[in-house]
Amino acid sequence: MPRPARRRVAVVGTGAIVSGSHLSALRAHAERTELVAAVDVDQGRLDAFRELAGAEVAGYTSMGAMLDAVRPDLVLIGTPPSLHREQTVAALKSGAWVLCEKPLTLSLAEYDEIAAAEEASGAYASVVFQHRYGSGAVHARELIRSGELGAPRVAHCQTTWHRDAAYYAVPWRGTWASEGGGPTMGHGIHQYDLLLHLLGPWTEIRAMAARLVHDTESEDVSTALVRFENGALATVVNSVLSPDEVSRIRIDCADATVELSHLYGHRNEDWTYTPAPHVAADRADAWRTPAANVPSSHTAQLATLLDAYDNGVRPPGSGADARATLEFAAALYKSAFTGRPVHAGEIAPGDPFYSAMHGDHPHWAPKERA
Numbered sequence: 001m002p003r004p005a006r007r008r009v010a011v012v013g014t015g016a017i018v019s020g021s022h023l024s025a026l027r028a029h030a031e032r033t034e035l036v037a038a039v040d041v042d043q044g045r046l047d048a049f050r051e052l053a054g055a056e057v058a059g060y061t062s063m064g065a066m067l068d069a070v071r072p073d074l075v076l077i078g079t080p081p082s083l084h085r086e087q088t089v090a091a092l093k094s095g096a097w098v099l100c101e102k103p104l105t106l107s108l109a110e111y112d113e114i115a116a117a118e119e120a121s122g123a124y125a126s127v128v129f130q131h132r133y134g135s136g137a138v139h140a141r142e143l144i145r146s147g148e149l150g151a152p153r154v155a156h157c158q159t160t161w162h163r164d165a166a167y168y169a170v171p172w173r174g175t176w177a178s179e180g181g182g183p184t185m186g187h188g189i190h191q192y193d194l195l196l197h198l199l200g201p202w203t204e205i206r207a208m209a210a211r212l213v214h215d216t217e218s219e220d221v222s223t224a225l226v227r228f229e230n231g232a233l234a235t236v237v238n239s240v241l242s243p244d245e246v247s248r249i250r251i252d253c254a255d256a257t258v259e260l261s262h263l264y265g266h267r268n269e270d271w272t273y274t275p276a277p278h279v280a281a282d283r284a285d286a287w288r289t290p291a292a293n294v295p296s297s298h299t300a301q302l303a304t305l306l307d308a309y310d311n312g313v314r315p316p317g318s319g320a321d322a323r324a325t326l327e328f329a330a331a332l333y334k335s336a337f338t339g340r341p342v343h344a345g346e347i348a349p350g351d352p353f354y355s356a357m358h359g360d361h362p363h364w365a366p367k368e369r370a
Contacts, residue, residue: 007309010037010072010096012063012087013079014049017101022076023053025298032306037070039063063087067094074309077101080172081179081186085110088125092117097315098125099305102189104322106180108330108347109355111323118319126305126318129193129325133304134296136271140258141198143287150254150276155234157195157249159188160242165214167240174216176366181357182218184209184329188238191247193325194260195236198251201229202328203344209336213241217366218358224332236332255279256287268293330357337361 009026011018026033037058040046046059060066067075067090075091077084077100085105091098092114104127105111114125131137143149161183172178179186196202207224214220224236232251249260257274260266268290275284294300301317308315331342334353338361353359358366 006032006034007073007306008036008070009033009074009076010039010066010070011035011049011076011078012039012066012091013077014038014040014042014045015078018076018078019049019052021298022078025302026076028299029302029306033074033302036072037066039066063090067091067096072096074099074305081106082172082177085113088114089117092121092123092125095121095123097123097305097309099128099302100125101128102193103127103180103185103326103329105326106176106185107354107356108323108326109349111326115319115323124308124314124318126301126315127322127325128298128301129190129197129317129322130298130301131190131194131266131296132197132317133294133300134266134268135290135292135294136260136266136268137194137197137296138294139268139290140260140271144198144251144253144258145200149256149258149273149287152199152228152230152232152251152253154252155195155199155228155232155250157188157191157234157236159183159191159247160237160239161187161245161247162242163187163214163220163240168214168216174214174218176217176356176358179218181329181333182209182216182220182222183238183240184219184222184332185357187240188222188236189325189329191249192236192238192328195234195249196325196328198249199228199230199232199234201324201344203227203229204341205328205331205335206341207332207335209333217364219336222332222336224335256284258287265296267295330354333357334359337364 026035039060050057050059075096075098077087088098168174204227209219209222221239226234247262251258255276259272262270273287305315330347330353335342347353358364
């Protein structure tokens with residue numbers, strides 16, 4: 001079978017996440033991709049990126065001009081979150097597939113605009129949730145979903161990071177209009193996306209949020225209790241107030257506890273399996289041996305997207321799959337701000353939390369500026 005053609009790729013935004021993670025992913029898949037264009041409104045930053053990426057990469061300060069001139073197959077978006085919807089829709093309308101940094105949109109309403117653009121264009125938009133694609137996560141999901149570890153019962157999902165005032169001095173951070181939320185949207189979303197990926201659909205969430213340290217519109221910590229469709233109960237913590245930084249997931253099943261502890265990325269050795277007393281040693285040994293050791297990374301996720309492109313099928317991390325993670329964020333905010341439980345599927349058009357994560361709540365919505 002002939003090898004598919006190299007996909008012509010453009011990047012939009014040339015900051016640290018693109019010049020670091022996306023560029024290295026493209027280089028790792030150089031036999032399958034060709035970086036042909038870069039877009040940035042900052043000419044100096046664009047020039048620096050082109051020097052890093054190669055002079056053959058065309059530079060543009062307008063995404064529209066780039067799409068008209070280049071017509072790429074795939075667009076990688078690494079701009080501030082408030083730009084994601086508009087840029088993703090523009091790329092889809094041009095016929096390009098998209099891989100966009102999280103959060104893909106600032107609301108469920110915006111996400112559904114992207115779904116409509118996908119339907120009209122036949123192209124697909126995926127969101128960067130790279131922790132799903134490390135071999136340790138793939139292996140854990142297979143064990144949990146197959147029932148090999150027994151029924152899931154209790155889970156903990158922890159993103160306890162630390163961000164100082166200088167971090168929030170960046171103009172687009174800390175506001176609903178630019179980021180869509182605090183650590184619930186911008187930090188912890190990676191871990192609870194992985195939790196949902198491992199455990200499946202949730203049914204109910206009860207949450208709290210607070211603004212304890214930082215002078216931001218959105219929260220700087222949130223917590224949640226979650227009930228899953230399979231009966232498991234979980235806690236979720238999202239914080240940027242924690243000096244001892246860690247990202248952690250623990251799932252207690254009937255036959256084993258599986259734990260992941262890392263910070264910004266995981267390998268096989270970051271996963272541990274503790275068998276229940278009744279489990280035979282040879283059975284437990286098989287849990288600990290994934291076939292490969294693939295770190296969670298943009299490189300790993302890009303491989304799955306390129307495979308989907310080659311086969312003409314929807315890529316993982318898109319469509320209803322990715323929407324479920326954004327719905328979880330909206331439900332967490334709604335529960336935290338209203339003080340009542342929220343059930344899966346209840347946030348629909350007409351609900352204030354469908355249009356904005358703050359839900360126009362009087363204590364949390366953006367204030368009029370003098």
